[in-house]
Amino acid sequence: MKLTAEQRTEMVKKAIMCQQPERVPIISKAEPSYAIEYAGYDLKTALWDPELIVKATDKMYTDIYCDAGGNMPRFPLIYKTNGSRAYVPRELDDFVQHPEVSGLLVEEYDEYITDPFKCIVSKVVPRLYPKLAADGFEGSLNYLRAMISENQVKSKYLAGCAAVEKKHGVINIRRGAIEAPFDFVADLLRGFTGVSMDIRRNQEKLLEAVEATTPLMYRLAKILNPNPATIPSLFMPLHMPSYMRTKDFEKLYWPSFKKLVCDLVNDGYTIQIFFEKNWSRYYDYLQELPTGVIAYFEEDDLGVVKEKIGKKLCIMGNFPITMLRLNTKQECIDKAKEILDKAAPGGGYLFCMDKSILSLSDAKPENLIAVSEFVHEYGVYK
Numbered sequence: 001m002k003l004t005a006e007q008r009t010e011m012v013k014k015a016i017m018c019q020q021p022e023r024v025p026i027i028s029k030a031e032p033s034y035a036i037e038y039a040g041y042d043l044k045t046a047l048w049d050p051e052l053i054v055k056a057t058d059k060m061y062t063d064i065y066c067d068a069g070g071n072m073p074r075f076p077l078i079y080k081t082n083g084s085r086a087y088v089p090r091e092l093d094d095f096v097q098h099p100e101v102s103g104l105l106v107e108e109y110d111e112y113i114t115d116p117f118k119c120i121v122s123k124v125v126p127r128l129y130p131k132l133a134a135d136g137f138e139g140s141l142n143y144l145r146a147m148i149s150e151n152q153v154k155s156k157y158l159a160g161c162a163a164v165e166k167k168h169g170v171i172n173i174r175r176g177a178i179e180a181p182f183d184f185v186a187d188l189l190r191g192f193t194g195v196s197m198d199i200r201r202n203q204e205k206l207l208e209a210v211e212a213t214t215p216l217m218y219r220l221a222k223i224l225n226p227n228p229a230t231i232p233s234l235f236m237p238l239h240m241p242s243y244m245r246t247k248d249f250e251k252l253y254w255p256s257f258k259k260l261v262c263d264l265v266n267d268g269y270t271i272q273i274f275f276e277k278n279w280s281r282y283y284d285y286l287q288e289l290p291t292g293v294i295a296y297f298e299e300d301d302l303g304v305v306k307e308k309i310g311k312k313l314c315i316m317g318n319f320p321i322t323m324l325r326l327n328t329k330q331e332c333i334d335k336a337k338e339i340l341d342k343a344a345p346g347g348g349y350l351f352c353m354d355k356s357i358l359s360l361s362d363a364k365p366e367n368l369i370a371v372s373e374f375v376h377e378y379g380v381y382k
Contacts, residue, residue: 005169008067012173012350013230016270016314018291020347024340024379026372027173027316027352028066030363032073033095035060037360044093047076050153054160061168064365065372069165070174070232071356075153082146083131086188095358102191103128106198109205112189116212124189174272175232176224181213181256183239195240199248207252214256221264228268233294235272236261242277254285265292272296274317283308298354303342306349315343316350319371324353324363329370336371340379351375 003011011021030038032053036046039056046052053073061069074096076089086101103124104112112119126133131142165172179187185206186195198206225234238257241249261271272294279286279300286295286309297305297317305315319339323332336351343349357363 003067003169005166005171008169008171009231012068012171015348015350016230016233016292016294018311018314018348020381022381024344024375024381025067025350026065026375026379027350028060028064028069028170029353029355030060030064030069030357030368031071032057033359034357034362038063038365043095047073047089047094050075050157051160053157054164057161058164058167061164061170064369065376066170068171068173068231068350070172072154072177073157075150075157077153078146078150081131081149082129082142084129086128098187100191100193101128101188102194104189106190106194106202109202109209113205113208113212116209116216128188171231173231173233174235176221177235177237178217178221178224180236180238180253181210181217181260182253183237184213184217185209186240192240192243196243199244199252203248203252210252210256214260217260218263221269225269228264230270230292233270233272234264235274237274238276241279241282246281249282250285258285258288261293262290265290270294274298275300280304287312289313294350296352301342302339302349306343306345310343310346310348314348314350316352317354318343319351319353321353321355321357321362324357324367324371325361327367329367332367332371333374336375337378340375344379344381347381351379 007022008025011023011025014021015025033043033047035056036043036053039059041052041056046056074087076094076096079087079089079096085099086103087096087098089096104119108119108123111123131139132146133139134142161172186192189209190198195206221234225232241253244253261273264271270292274296276298279297283305289312291312293313295305295309295313295315297315300318302315302318309315319336323335327335340351357368
């Protein structure tokens, strides 16, 4: 049964608000890189050609059922233009990766806390994007080149994907990505190693830096997604909590994260939050988050999650992409049934994988097709 975009929109909205739609919506987590390889294109060539990525996405949506998707490739052109050290195209195929970086020295905490934006421009950007900090006119020209290249590739991609989504009736439930304030400090300012030392040696300065970052993330959300609505959502991947002690999470991570999420939801946004790794230690905290959050889990048992927070938060995730790579078609279908039986009753549930599917080596297409078709047929509320 092929659904219209309007039907799919209504289904997803109901699920987000913890209501029961007609059927379980299926959210695609196949990234553009997977679509490129599935369509038979060369990855390195396609990552420089937005129109080729759009053709690949069209092929993927033709063959693999889903109700909603939404993603943005990391285009190597942008990162090579700005000389990025934070996001680096790998030599083999120009797939962009995020190595550990440190843009802020520990002795610069006070400067950052006093004026985060100024410190980012004067200290962090030159370290992480050196071409933008070149002397004289060269730096200004590189800024201009970076802005033009970003606008060109993203506008072509977004326009093409909008046409493909309209063709297939697939809705886009994601626009823009932000970070939890603590994760921003960890990812781009201090690095995993630096922030791990700061947790033990400089907690107060770290906490002040996280608090100073919170307004920046709020402003970034408004820039990336200026029209708040139930969909498309803002995406927020959470990186550090699984590596933190609970008492450190409670003091350093949770207050700013909760404030940011609550403020954005109160403003009318939906936040799609990726709870990476296992979050069983933190379920009591998550009960404090408002309805309007899509709680996307990687490793957690969705039956337990449903019981703990399912009345308040829309849940999704948990289907292991390792099964799509290693197991038989029937084993994959059986796993999908197991997850649906746990998570779907009563609504407030979106079906998707436990993480993004990046390449053909992550998931056999025949398994992904079989699982998607099974969920579409089995996931009907009666």
